[in-house]
Amino acid sequence: MKLQCLIIDDEPIAQEIIEKYLEPFNQVQIVGKCHNAIEANQLLQDHPIDLIFLDIEMPHVNGISFAKSLEHPPKIIITTAYREYAIDGFELNVVDYLLKPISQERFLKALNRVMALPVNTIQSKPYIYLRVDMKMVQVYLDEIVYIQGLSNYVRVFCKDRTLITYQKLSYLEDVLPAELFIRSHRSYIVNISKIKSYTGQDLDVGSTSIPIGGNHKDAVLKILKSYNA
Structure with a gap:
């Protein structure tokens, strides 16, 4: 069973970097890439999502407010250039908080934290x-x-x-x-x-x-x- 993930970031280059980092992982499937929370909300209603890579500073609704609005949120890895939201992020029980520019090694660590979670809806075997x-x-x-x-x-x-x-x-x-x-x-x-x-x-x-x-x-x-x- 593949990990269904969603990338939410208003910067195309940031989306491309995450997509590139995910390429070696055949157990991960990118369901969609959204530029803002409004697009993402519609996709979440149409597809089961296990993991979101979530930017914070975006048009219309920022990432923290969007995450708080989700009644049953999937696992979230925050990707941002702003340190000051770290406390807000971890209060939301996010898996990890990645600061841009994100190195491949740091990205792997965050992804492994998701993969190693105890058995749940994400996968049958961690x-x-x-x-x-x-x-x-x-x-x-x-x-x-x-x-x-x-x-x-x-x-x-x-x-x-x-x-x-x-x-x-x-x-x-x-x-x-x-x-x-x-x-x-x-x-x-x-x-x-x-x-x-x-x-x-x-x-x-x-x-x-x-x-x-x-x-x-x-x-x-x-x-x-x-x-x-």
Whole structure:
């Protein structure tokens, strides 16, 4: 099932940039591109939309007012040149707030936050995209066992494959849902559902033992004990 998205921006160049950034993602379909909220409102009535890329400063109605007017809003990523609306945006529970000019790396992070959301109307199975060997590779979250951070790249250990991506471990920590993944060490993130047993020093994920770092120990044990409560 493809993610149905809508681009709302009165600047054609801004629309083109978002469209270009979305090209590698075969799970995303652009349903429409609108120059203002009035056009967008009509399209929302005619098509199911999962995600909106929403500019703020537009003719007739600004993006914040438009988002507030939606009774059942889809997921929203704000794209704007104005920092001062950030608080208003996050009060609307937007997925992310991107400042123009938007880099491709920052755009990917925002899109991955949408893809990694827990199962809902957007998709039947949450996933993220990783840049591997010059390609964007789709990885389902329940496929990931653990992630190891190295000097300038990370290894993502999955059930049936291992992927290498040139991302920082902190990037993946920020993207992956905190209720599903836990950072146990400065070099490791673990899928909580893959933990078979644990001690105060390490986590057993089958044939691999993942260390628990001193700075992460209290948080890790608190989370794991909450599953046994």
